[in-house]
Amino acid sequence: MLNDIDRRILRHFQADPSLSTAELADRCRIAPGTCWRRLERMQESGIILAQEAVIDWAALGYAVEVSLRFTLDKTQPRAFDDFIAAARAVPEVLEIQSFLGRVDVRLSVIARDMADYQRLYRDRILTLPHIADIESLMHIARVKRDEALPV
Structure with a gap:
């Protein structure tokens, strides 16, 4: 299901969902294209449901x-x-x-x-x-x- 790279992407994405794909890829130490494809796959499979604003x-x-x-x-x-x-x-x-x-x-x-x-x-x-x-x-x-x- 999820491998170590997917988990790393999710950890950084949860910590700061405002990161661009390039910034997220840099923090995860992977290529931007790889990061984008994995994010897309996790969205399509329903692991990532949405990004939302948290308002105080x-x-x-x-x-x-x-x-x-x-x-x-x-x-x-x-x-x-x-x-x-x-x-x-x-x-x-x-x-x-x-x-x-x-x-x-x-x-x-x-x-x-x-x-x-x-x-x-x-x-x-x-x-x-x-x-x-x-x-x-x-x-x-x-x-x-x-x-x-x-x-």
């Missing part, structure tokens, strides 16, 4: 992050699908995760301040369909966030 939402005035855990009303056959569709429509929802177990869905939500969060919670979150229970967890600090894989 706190720098844009969002000071509150809350993790909301939902248990859904499982007596409703479309509870999960309806809930997910409605949650996707809330712009302040950054992430939606589904689980097996007591918690069905977790939303990561941002707000500008506590008053904004209260409005969002009352007007958008509580109106999501098929909620049986909600648990709110206020984020205090992000201790570790690393999207890079150990390749």
Whole structure:
């Protein structure tokens, strides 16, 4: 599947995806054409899904992050699908995760301040369909966030 050269490319690419192919090839000690072909192959095979900008939402005035855990009303056959569709429509929802177990869905939500969060919670979150229970967890600090894989 992946050899040492592919892993080296991925390590450097994850560390700095803004590198040009020539710069990446130089750091990996391979020819630019080889680097380009291997990147193309990893993209075509689905190993590299995308490049994206990471925006610091706190720098844009969002000071509150809350993790909301939902248990859904499982007596409703479309509870999960309806809930997910409605949650996707809330712009302040950054992430939606589904689980097996007591918690069905977790939303990561941002707000500008506590008053904004209260409005969002009352007007958008509580109106999501098929909620049986909600648990709110206020984020205090992000201790570790690393999207890079150990390749």
